[in-house]
Amino acid sequence: MSEKILTKTVAMPSDTNPNGDIFGGWLLSQMDVAGGILAKSEASGRVATVAIDSMKFLLPVKVGDTVTCYGSISKRGRTSISVKLRVTAQSLNNNIPKDVTSGTFVYVAIDLEGNPRPLPQ
Numbered sequence: 001m002s003e004k005i006l007t008k009t010v011a012m013p014s015d016t017n018p019n020g021d022i023f024g025g026w027l028l029s030q031m032d033v034a035g036g037i038l039a040k041s042e043a044s045g046r047v048a049t050v051a052i053d054s055m056k057f058l059l060p061v062k063v064g065d066t067v068t069c070y071g072s073i074s075k076r077g078r079t080s081i082s083v084k085l086r087v088t089a090q091s092l093n094n095n096i097p098k099d100v101t102s103g104t105f106v107y108v109a110i111d112l113e114g115n116p117r118p119l120p121q
Contacts (some may be wrong), residue, residue: 003072003086006034011065011089022061027087027101028052034069035083039107042073042081044120047107053082055103065089068097079116080108 007030015026032049039047061067068088075082083105088097111117 003070003084004038005068006037006071006085007069009067011061011063011067013063016063020063022063022065022067024057027057027061027067028055030067031069031085031087031101031103032105034071035085035105036107038071038073038083039081039105039109042076042119043107043109045117046110046112047081048110048114049105050080050108051106053104053106055101057101059089059098059100061089061100062091065091066097067100074104076119078118080106081119082106 011022015022017023036047070086071083073081074084085103085105086099087101089100090097109117109119
């Protein structure tokens with residue numbers, strides 16, 4: 001499956017760490033939301049995050065940067081979906097987006113009680 005834009009947002013001052021850069025946990029949560037959107041669509045319903053197989057921070061994100069999350073399905077199991085995510089940041093001063101982090105998130109399809117359910121065919 002080809003990579004597509006899942007979310008786009010602006011990094012705000014409230015999202016900074018003590019060094020003034022955007023907190024890594026904020027980026028991780030943006031990725032989880034983006035991956036969940038794609039997984040929910042693929043699962044035709046509820047999903048839950050069960051793992052982050054890998055995560056790499058490449059460059060810092062600054063306040064005011066436009067952060068874009070791209071994703072694609074990398075693996076489908078009976079109940080689980082692995083989503084490969086890539087995040088870029090684009091500053092106000094430079095129109096060229098730079099890769100800032102990437103990772104693979106795993107989601108499981110769940111029913112109304114929160115139990116794993118098979119993915120649709």
